[in-house]
Amino acid sequence: MEELLSEAARRAIAYRRRVPDEPIRPDPSADLSELGGDFPDGPTDPMKVLELMDEVGTPGTMGFSSSRFYGWVIGGVQPVALAADWLVSAWDQPTYAAEASPATVAMEAAAIQWVKEAAHLPETCWGVFVTGTTVAHIATLAAARSAVLAAEGWDATGQGLFGAPPVSVVVGAEVHPSLVKALGVVGLGRHRVVEVPADAQGRMRADAFPDVSPPAIVCLQAGNVNTGSFDPMAEIIPRAKEAGAWVHVDGAFGFWAAASPRLAHLTEGMELADSWATDAHKYLNVPYDAGLALIRNPSDLERLMSIEAAYLVEGHIGQDPGLYAPEMSRRARGVPTWAVLKAMGRSGLVDMIERTVDMAQRFADGMREAGFSILNDVVLNQVLVDFGGPVETQRVVREVQAEGILFAGPTVWQGKTAMRVSVSNFGTTEKEIDESIDAVLRVAGR
Numbered sequence: 001m002e003e004l005l006s007e008a009a010r011r012a013i014a015y016r017r018r019v020p021d022e023p024i025r026p027d028p029s030a031d032l033s034e035l036g037g038d039f040p041d042g043p044t045d046p047m048k049v050l051e052l053m054d055e056v057g058t059p060g061t062m063g064f065s066s067s068r069f070y071g072w073v074i075g076g077v078q079p080v081a082l083a084a085d086w087l088v089s090a091w092d093q094p095t096y097a098a099e100a101s102p103a104t105v106a107m108e109a110a111a112i113q114w115v116k117e118a119a120h121l122p123e124t125c126w127g128v129f130v131t132g133t134t135v136a137h138i139a140t141l142a143a144a145r146s147a148v149l150a151a152e153g154w155d156a157t158g159q160g161l162f163g164a165p166p167v168s169v170v171v172g173a174e175v176h177p178s179l180v181k182a183l184g185v186v187g188l189g190r191h192r193v194v195e196v197p198a199d200a201q202g203r204m205r206a207d208a209f210p211d212v213s214p215p216a217i218v219c220l221q222a223g224n225v226n227t228g229s230f231d232p233m234a235e236i237i238p239r240a241k242e243a244g245a246w247v248h249v250d251g252a253f254g255f256w257a258a259a260s261p262r263l264a265h266l267t268e269g270m271e272l273a274d275s276w277a278t279d280a281h282k283y284l285n286v287p288y289d290a291g292l293a294l295i296r297n298p299s300d301l302e303r304l305m306s307i308e309a310a311y312l313v314e315g316h317i318g319q320d321p322g323l324y325a326p327e328m329s330r331r332a333r334g335v336p337t338w339a340v341l342k343a344m345g346r347s348g349l350v351d352m353i354e355r356t357v358d359m360a361q362r363f364a365d366g367m368r369e370a371g372f373s374i375l376n377d378v379v380l381n382q383v384l385v386d387f388g389g390p391v392e393t394q395r396v397v398r399e400v401q402a403e404g405i406l407f408a409g410p411t412v413w414q415g416k417t418a419m420r421v422s423v424s425n426f427g428t429t430e431k432e433i434d435e436s437i438d439a440v441l442r443v444a445g446r
């Protein structure tokens with residue numbers, strides 16, 4: 001065992017060392033067929049399994065953890081988070097209740113408490129680590145559905161939605177598709193939403209916010225996946241609450257702006273919501289997967305998620321993930337988040353978030369100086385660059401990706417094709433941004 005684990009650590013360290021110097025794209029000539037084939041008739045030496053994984057599999061990996069990776073919204077992996085993740089696997093604690101897994105439950109609880117404090121969420125709020133924002137939406141929107149219907153005298157958790165009063169759901173025109181998917185999963189429907197028009201940055205227009213009446217759920221966004229913009233939560237949430245609606249915030253990455261005194265104006269009012277969904281695997285730079293479902297009144301989630309059985313732990317304590325999680329058996333996936341928050345502290349968290357914004361602005365400045373247009377206000381970590389029309393922009397994106405010095409993807413923002421740059425890696429500094437600017441401008445012929 002020792003040899004095998006040491007070899008895994010050696011290979012993992014070698015991989016991480018190589019990432020900055022290797023093309024970011026998976027090797028197009030990587031032959032992954034050896035990873036498949038027939039189910040082996042008998043055993044293979046575990047050391048050979050590891051060797052196969054590294055020698056055949058590694059060339060087929062994308063350099064997501066590179067500090068010149070700007071595709072989608074993808075954080076890297078802080079070394080302390082990777083180390084903690086290894087220990088989580090070695091511990092193998094199904095993190096359901098403190099009685100069985102006291103250490104990992106305590107670490108997840110501490111992480112939730114720190115996140116609450118960093119984002120200035122209400123004291124009553126609690127939550128649970130899930131696989132990502134999509135599942136956090138599913139968990140909290142299901143709780144929202146049950147709570148708003150319970151207020152109308154309907155037990156949705158017990159009786160389902162058959163015959164229930166219809167729930168109005170309000171979203172912005174630039175809602176993230178993961179939220180729309182979650183609405184479908186929890187029985188509220190992907191298509192029966194009221195869509196509020198958005199402005200040029202993708203923010204829900206407060207002046208177009210409709211009259212709502214209970215039972216209703218209003219879904220807002222902290223951090224648009226293209227522009228990084230924030231819905232005007234301070235304006236909309238009090239109105240929605242006054243009208244008796246439940247307010248949910250999709251803060252997959254923008255949530256973390258609340259931790260920075262410089263950026264907190266963007267999330268003003270977010271603390272007034274009833275539920276929040278966010279990711280740690282994006283902005284906190286922990287390994288996949290880690291998201292957080294947070295709720296103002298934890299009993300709303302507990303009523304939906306908790307179960308009883310003679311063989312289960314009796315007398316849960318309020319911090320037991322088993323009370324709030326969609327899963328029963330679950331990995332202690334909050335522990336790497338605990339480790340990064342402990343290692344960085346409040347000041348480290350703020351520095352990391354603010355640095356990504358500075359670096360996004362540096363990249364945008366480099367593009368502007370070369371004469372290219374930036375399609376969004378760079379308020380957070382997202383930059384949209386137009387290289388002079390869809391054909392040229394697509395060419396630049398394709399060739400930049402093929403060259404492999406950095407990775408950025410294409411998007412279409414309100415009818416215009418753009419290169420979409422998301423600075424989400426803890427290690428992206430001026431050096432990486434300047435190298436990236438040089439590489440992009442070379443491909444763009446400047």
Ligand SMILES: Cc1ncc(COP(=O)(O)O)c(C=O)c1O
Nearest residue numbers: 073132133134176178225252279
């Ligand atoms: C705004 C927003 N919401 C939700 C999601 C979905 O998050 P996850 O992939 O962790 O489920 C994303 C992912 O990019 C996002 O940017």
